[in-house]
Amino acid sequence: MNERESLFHRLSAACGGHGAAAEEPLPGGPSAAPEGDRVARFVETFTAAGGFLLRGPVEAALSDLGEMLRAEGVTSLFFPEDDAAAREIAEALVPFGPFILTTGAEVRGGSAAVTAGFRAAEAAIAETGTIVETSAGGKTLLPGLIADVHVSIVPVASVVARMEEALAAFTADPPRNISFLSGPSKTGDIEQTLTVGAHGPKKAIALLLPP
């Protein structure tokens, strides 16, 4: 008997007599329910998680966004090659700089510049103030991972009420990576003092685009 068979032998002995496993999810959930205005709730929860929210239209938001990035010392902007929404915003921001455009590969290679990574969110969750990013279809995760500032582009139509709705698309065959990003990277490990930017972005900005 190999180690795995032996484990299952022990488990079966310990589990005997409990009948079949529940084939359906147990009743009673899900209910953590921000019904009503999902978008208003998202604005509230995303802000509570430490994120900064800007509302479109894009032309109006650009100058505020440019100012925020300059305040963080950002000099380089990058976005996924195939992400048209992110590209559009990043390119439009250049005149609000001084910003230069770079690539994720370059930043990963070890760039000394302070960077902002732009990416379109696949969904946003009102319940928790979460931006959902996945690797589905070969998408990159670098903008929300290694940038100093992360800018998510969130069409209001992509805001869902609860975590269940965001995960529903992935119950059968999830991609390698599904990430829930809620606010900036945080740590309280030194004297329980909340500090941002432990590993990931020091600032998380969501640009909420009207329909």
Add this chain to the structure above:
Amino acid sequence: MELNANAFGRSARKALLDKTLQEALGRTTGRFLAHRDAAVAAFPEFEATRERASRIKRDVLDHLDTYLARFIEEAEKRGTIVHVARDAGQAREIAARIARDEGVTLAVKSKSMASEEISFNEALQGAGVTVVESDLGEFIIQLAGEAPSHIIAPAVHKTREEISRLFERHLGEPRTDSIPELVGMARKHLRAKFLSAGMGVSGGNFLVADTGSVVLVTNEGNGRMGTVLPRVHLAVVGIEKVIPRMADLPTFLRLLPRSASGQTISSYVSIVTGTRRAGDPEGPERMHILLLDCGRSAILEGKYREILKCIRCAACLNACPVYQSVGGHAYGWVYSGPIGAVLTPLLVGLPEAAALPDASTLCGACADVCPVKIPLPDFLLELRSDAREQGLKTPGEIAAMKGYAGVMKRAGLLEAIERIAGVLGQFFTKGKGIGGLPYPFSGWTERRDFPAPAAQPFRKQWKIRRGVTR
């Protein structure tokens, strides 16, 4: 990790005299608890969610063979290589073999209590692999050469001055008393490690059976970095961490951060499944999961099986008056607080940790905050009784308890003793507590004050209040 649980008394005394630790403990546990209470109060469905989570976990334990088999099948279908270890020695061998076979020389690790159980870092170091802890708290105590003292805040016992000295010595950074600057130094140092490491090592907060996914919850984003950037990902996880389906995950995600730190959700939740797919620009080419039994299947068989519902939130630590006083190191192994006092004896054997179930006042605060409703006080009491049956209590202790039971069962005798004690007590102690009783009771008062006997026993006061006099 080296086991030193039976030295609880000695270690606790040392902890009580450690001023820095006492300040840190007061600050940390109080803050975590206050945030937790506020988060629970702001979430009306907490109780219903807790009940649901408890039921899901019970279903999992009742059918762990089914769910674990499903998890392994789904994980393997997506390219994950699954390993099973019966005990710590076997787990260390497997981990070292994986690192060697993958040609890894540097590994970045995110927080994992399970990996502490098997002394994972030592195993890899033995195989010539450098392991860098990437959780800031773990990184700090790794530099200091210490063990974590709290599940979610491993470096609570370190001040910024101590940390700055460590960073000066080990990273060559200038001294500072600015916490953001210290965080920035660690970020810079660890970023370079993430970008060059061959393997990312993680634990797993949950394993999703119906998709073969590993779920990681962090605030810093280190779990995410280590599972996206390096070429190989190894997750070291206990077999009990499985949940049936992706649809069950939100229930647990609503409980874990609220119970741990009072957050609605942690900054990062990563759900990782299999290896990188064709066309993915990042993600590991190879994915290993090392499933640990290490005593869990034996627990599953017995009366303490519900302890395996634990989601490692540490709420019971923060709520425990004993933990609040002595911190994590006194418990002498990986797990501390009430969960440690139950889990450690079950995982390492009661004779090796019989002191721990006594490290509790049985106040019940742990059960009140447990998000999956583990009856911790019942288990603590039951373990004490097991310890007696296994001959792990001293004859003096047993005789004292027998005497106590004999008195408590006889109302007249109790009353007589109360009267005598009341008079003597007032005379000798002047109403203050008793710091030291003579042998055979000296062992008891060594670590506790005995309250002075009341001038009027409780039962008499009760009768007078109820208007019954005689």
